[in-house]
Amino acid sequence: MRSTVRYSKSFLLTAIAAISLTVSACSAKNDETVDTTDDMRAFLAGMPKAELHLHLEGTLSAETIVEITNRNGIDYFTTIAEVEQALANRPPGLMGFLEHHFKSQNVMQTRQDFYDATYSLIEKLHENNVVYADVFFDPQAHTSRGIAFNDMFGGIDAGRRDAEAKFGVTVNLIMCINRERSVESAFEMLDQAYSVREKIIGLGMDSGPEYGNPPVKYEDVYARAREEGYFLTGHHDVDVRDSVKHIWQSLEIIDIDRIDHGLNAIDDPELVVELARRSMCLTGSPVKRSTDPAPQDVDRIRKLDSAGICVSLNSDDPEEFETGYLTNMLILFQEASDYTKADMTRLVLNAFNAIWLPDSEKDAYIAELKKYAVANGVEWNNVTLN
Numbered sequence: 561m562r563s564t565v566r567y568s569k570s571f572l573l574t575a576i577a578a579i580s581l582t583v584s585a586c587s588a589k590n591d592e593t594v595d596t597t598d599d600m601r602a603f604l605a606g607m608p609k610a611e612l613h614l615h616l617e618g619t620l621s622a623e624t625i626v627e628i629t630n631r632n633g634i635d636y637f638t639t640i641a642e643v644e645q646a647l648a649n650r651p652p653g654l655m656g657f658l659e660h661h662f663k664s665q666n667v668m669q670t671r672q673d674f675y676d677a678t679y680s681l682i683e684k685l686h687e688n689n690v691v692y693a694d695v696f697f698d699p700q701a702h703t704s705r706g707i708a709f710n711d712m713f714g715g716i717d718a719g720r721r722d723a724e725a726k727f728g729v730t731v732n733l734i735m736c737i738n739r740e741r742s743v744e745s746a747f748e749m750l751d752q753a754y755s756v757r758e759k760i761i762g763l764g765m766d767s768g769p770e771y772g773n774p775p776v777k778y779e780d781v782y783a784r785a786r787e788e789g790y791f792l793t794g795h796h797d798v799d800v801r802d803s804v805k806h807i808w809q810s811l812e813i814i815d816i817d818r819i820d821h822g823l824n825a826i827d828d829p830e831l832v833v834e835l836a837r838r839s840m841c842l843t844g845s846p847v848k849r850s851t852d853p854a855p856q857d858v859d860r861i862r863k864l865d866s867a868g869i870c871v872s873l874n875s876d877d878p879e880e881f882e883t884g885y886l887t888n889m890l891i892l893f894q895e896a897s898d899y900t901k902a903d904m905t906r907l908v909l910n911a912f913n914a915i916w917l918p919d920s921e922k923d924a925y926i927a928e929l930k931k932y933a934v935a936n937g938v939e940w941n942n943v944t945l946n
């Protein structure tokens with residue numbers, strides 16, 4: 561399932577040094593004509609895509625929140641304006657983000673609520689030409705509120721099944737540990753999921769704060785999840801304290817299969833070499849808040865990409881950031897990076913390469929992407945850099 565491309569350590573260290581110079585010299589935005597911009601936007605919109613980093617709880621639209629809230633008789637978020645105002649007034653930083661995220665996810669209470677959230681998400685993915693997605697969900701955030709695991713999971717799984725059939729999108733589920741909770745609670749989640757584990761492709765991690773809740777805290781949980789057949793991913797928000805150290809833990813102690821975020825890896829050349837050696841893929845998420853002039857982390861993603869690291873673009877919590885869903889994120893990233901069609905195709909190719917499916921299924925997706933790109937004038941050699 562992993563790419564067979566390997567880079568020598570000396571090659572990578574030389575490449576990283578060269579890239580640092582190149583990136584700083586070419587970060588200015590070019591002056592494309594309107595037609596060119598429209599052509600690029602249409603190209604990105606029509607491209608078949610994969611999403612690998614998407615939290616169900618961050619995909620609740622204002623309309624869905626209000627509908628569920630009123631159905632359940634909850635006394636907040638009863639109008640779209642109220643949801644939009646709360647989003648706009650969030651305190652800065654991760655904890656301000658999570659405060660709103662938790663409040664809106666808590667409107668979901670019944671099996672039907674989880675069904676509706678999942679179904680409408682997959683409909684949105686289809687509108688973005690996403691043909692494959694891994695969707696995260698947070699059992700502990702719901703069972704800790706007294707919701708039965710089977711109600712929550714039953715709704716998500718049925719919504720997934722029905723929407724897959726309706727929209728032709730393939731969706732797998734990744735169950736996430738809320739990292740600030742206890743190890744016992746994470747083991748309890750594995751117990752609750754045991755009978756449906758074959759419907760869940762992976763175990764990941766999210767929530768926060770990350771500092772004080774490092775990957776090693778969950779070493780034993782991850783080990784058991786591995787025995788039970790889950791793929792493993794770690795979640796390393798950008799610019800949090802000890803991020804690089806935590807990525808090393810995820811690689812060397814947890815032995816994860818994929819990294820969510822993890823863009824601070826570029827700060828440690830030895831870590832970049834190790835990521836390349838393992839052919840490890842990172843699910844980048846260059847989100848944009850209303851206070852950001854452009855998507856975050858464009859230069860970090862460009863440096864990792866230039867170093868040959870498998871890094872993809874993903875929308876993370878599309879209803880809670882201005883970047884929104886994947887097509888819009890690709891457009892904003894392209895405008896901030898001046899990436900060519902071939903470069904943008906490579907970032908999407910990276911997502912398909914990072915899917916946890918047999919090679920034959922991945923190859924079918926990649927063939928579709930190649931067909932689309934070549935039909936739109938892209939030289940495939942410029943995508944793969946071979």
Ligand SMILES: [Zn+2]
Binds near residue numbers: 613
């Ligand atoms: Zn995330």
